[in-house]
Amino acid sequence: GQQVMQIPQYQHVQEGEDFTTYCNSSTTLSNIQWYKQRPGGHPVFLIQLVKSGEVKKQKRLTFQFGEAKKNSSLHITATQTTDVGTYFCAGLLHDYKLSFGAGTTVTVRA
């Protein structure tokens, strides 16, 4: 089973609105990575967070790593149609296994 849990599974967003997807692990992570997968495509790396409490921004995307290194979030502001896809968090466990969450599938209403 998945050691990294991700919610919500689906996010239907009106264009221009903000949303957040959350990722939780039962164990401390060495790092957390975020990927985006477009329909019919493969996961594409977005960012990696390593330090406790780390926050990184990429244009309209803000990524956070929790203080205990067990949770993370991705916040997207002013959603655009290009944001459509499935966003996965992936936590690196102590034995170097990358454990993916089930993903949040985002659809955008124009």
Place this chain on the structure above:
Amino acid sequence: ETGVTQSPTHLIKTRGQQVTLRCSSQSGHNTVSWYQQALGQGPQFIFQYYREEENGRGNFPPRFSGLQFPNYSSELNVNALELDDSALYLCASSHTGGLTEAFFGQGTRLTVV
């Protein structure tokens, strides 16, 4: 493009057969990981190879096996195929395992009938 290529892109096999999937890693990457992605699910870690040695394995039975070659390309072999093995199989290459970003290939869509 990531520089990671997988072959074939699609494959149909019969239950009980064996299959070999191939992956060419990105230049300079010494680590290859294989994932199984069922429809609507996140990628599930199968195993990882670092410098031709398996150095991590997920919860998959022994009929899932692999190899990594001196040029760091890799194969995934699945014996005694079951219907539940139908999935997208993804290969990802990276430098020094999961410590750095993984570059995924486009995947092989395996259908077992």
